[in-house]
Amino acid sequence: MSESKGWPLWEVFVRSKQGLNHKHVGSLRASDATMAIKNARDVYTRRAEGISIWVVPSNNITASDPSEEDSLFEPSQTKVYRHPTFYDVPDGISHM
Amino acid sequence: MKDQDISKLEAIFQQKIDDDIKIEPNDWMPDAYRKTLIRQISQHAHSEVVGMLPEGNWITRAPNLRRKAVLLAKVQDEAGHGLYLYSAAETLGADREKTIDDLHSGKAKYSSIFNYPTLTWADMGAIGWLVDGAAIMNQVPLCRCSYGPYARAMIRVCKEESFHQRQGFEVINKLANGTVEQKEMAQDALNRFWWPALMMFGPNDDDSSHTEQSMRWKIKRNTNDELRQMFVDVTAPQAESIGLTVPDPLLKWNEAKEGYDFGPIDWDEFWQVVGGNGPCNKERVDARRKAKEDGKWVVEAAMAFANKRNAKKTA
Numbered sequence: 001m002s003e004s005k006g007w008p009l010w011e012v013f014v015r016s017k018q019g020l021n022h023k024h025v026g027s028l029r030a031s032d033a034t035m036a037i038k039n040a041r042d043v044y045t046r047r048a049e050g051i052s053i054w055v056v057p058s059n060n061i062t063a064s065d066p067s068e069e070d071s072l073f074e075p076s077q078t079k080v081y082r083h084p085t086f087y088d089v090p091d092g093i094s095h096m
Numbered sequence: 097m098k099d100q101d102i103s104k105l106e107a108i109f110q111q112k113i114d115d116d117i118k119i120e121p122n123d124w125m126p127d128a129y130r131k132t133l134i135r136q137i138s139q140h141a142h143s144e145v146v147g148m149l150p151e152g153n154w155i156t157r158a159p160n161l162r163r164k165a166v167l168l169a170k171v172q173d174e175a176g177h178g179l180y181l182y183s184a185a186e187t188l189g190a191d192r193e194k195t196i197d198d199l200h201s202g203k204a205k206y207s208s209i210f211n212y213p214t215l216t217w218a219d220m221g222a223i224g225w226l227v228d229g230a231a232i233m234n235q236v237p238l239c240r241c242s243y244g245p246y247a248r249a250m251i252r253v254c255k256e257e258s259f260h261q262r263q264g265f266e267v268i269n270k271l272a273n274g275t276v277e278q279k280e281m282a283q284d285a286l287n288r289f290w291w292p293a294l295m296m297f298g299p300n301d302d303d304s305s306h307t308e309q310s311m312r313w314k315i316k317r318n319t320n321d322e323l324r325q326m327f328v329d330v331t332a333p334q335a336e337s338i339g340l341t342v343p344d345p346l347l348k349w350n351e352a353k354e355g356y357d358f359g360p361i362d363w364d365e366f367w368q369v370v371g372g373n374g375p376c377n378k379e380r381v382d383a384r385r386k387a388k389e390d391g392k393w394v395v396e397a398a399m400a401f402a403n404k405r406n407a408k409k410t411a
Contacts, residue, residue, distance in 0.1 A: 006192065006193055006395055006399075007395065007398070007399060009186065026180055026183050026184075026245075026248075026249070027183045027186070027187075028179060028183060029192065031395075031398035031399045031401065031402040032398075032401075032402035032405070032406075035398065035402075042172075042176070043176050043179050043180070046169075046172070046173070046176065046256075047255075047256075063122060065122070066120070066122045066123045066124070067124075
């Protein structure tokens with residue numbers, strides 16, 4: 001990624017309501033964390049989309065490599081025995 | 097990378113697109129796909145930002161406090177749309193400052209509609225109703241665009257555009273049902289904005305150089321002419337219902353195609369405006385350049401302040 005001469009890039013996460021997790025909504029540029037929060041409020045929560053905001057400098061995020069998708073995630077698809085539907089439960093057994 | 101490796105990657109990429117699997121920033125993509133998206137998304141961002149100017153022109157002269165609050169909120173939304181879109185372009189590796197410099201140098205384009213002046217208050221109605229209406233037609237299919245960050249930005253944008261169109265229609269409807277002078281003002285705004293609004297969908301399909309490839313990549317979901325027809329079909333009856341006349345003597349319902357026939361578009365005018373010779377091209381780009389120049393010290397001061405505080409923290 002090329003680096004802009006201006007303000008650094010921040011990733012924005014918003015909690016839409018109490019009890020839910022923060023969710024990534026997008027990014028923005030700001031000179032520091034305080035400004036990033038203020039800008040995030042104006043850019044991403046103009047219509048009551050959130051009650052809490054996290055901002056993280058984008059260059060502090062480490063992402064998994066898409067080319068390693070298979071080695072990372074394929075094993076979880078072949079382990080069907082990790083799901084309750086894999087097991088036979090005799091008729092007449094309830095609360096399970 | 098070897099040529100055969102690239103063609104293998106290209107095949108995987110196209111298969112994903114065909115299967116409606118979204119492409120995300122770190123995924124492999126052909127250079128031309130990346131370039132097309134950067135061009136389209138940054139032009140889209142520029143359009144949102146330049147689009148603030150014709151309407152900003154009327155904020156201080158809105159007829160009452162309600163209209164003023166609404167117009168302010170709308171113009172603020174356009175700024176937000178520009179920011180979502182610049183961020184989406186950045187996920188493709190575009191440099192934000194450079195994209196903005198390309199706008200200022202005239203290298204990058206933006207929607208030609210914003211090169212027309214806003215002469216009366218009725219233009220605020222015509223812009224919301226017609227320009228935002230046409231934008232919605234264009235943008236709703238983009239919510240299903242193959243590139244994830246662009247599609248997600250468009251979902252946010254479309255939710256907000258619907259308010260824009262309704263507020264514009266309310267303004268023009270009020271005038272259309274007002275005094276004789278007010279009605280004339282509404283009609284005049286429709287006369288001036290109708291054809292430029294139809295031009296917003298771009299050249300006819302036969303003359304549109306990017307359409308075919310963009311549709312194969314699912315960046316674009318409908319052709320220019322399809323979207324233009326949809327716009328005319330929904331907008332013509334709206335004009336009629338508020339007693340205004342669409343300035344096209346050839347506009348006529350066609351029972352067989354279940355749509356309107358309409359007159360030819362003046363493509364000379366379109367290309368003149370795209371080429372920089374519209375009524376307000378120079379004024380718009382000058383205003384953006386001035387905003388950047390005048391705001392430069394703020395950008396620098398904020399960064400200097402942040403650096404100083406960080407240095408203190410680590411000391």
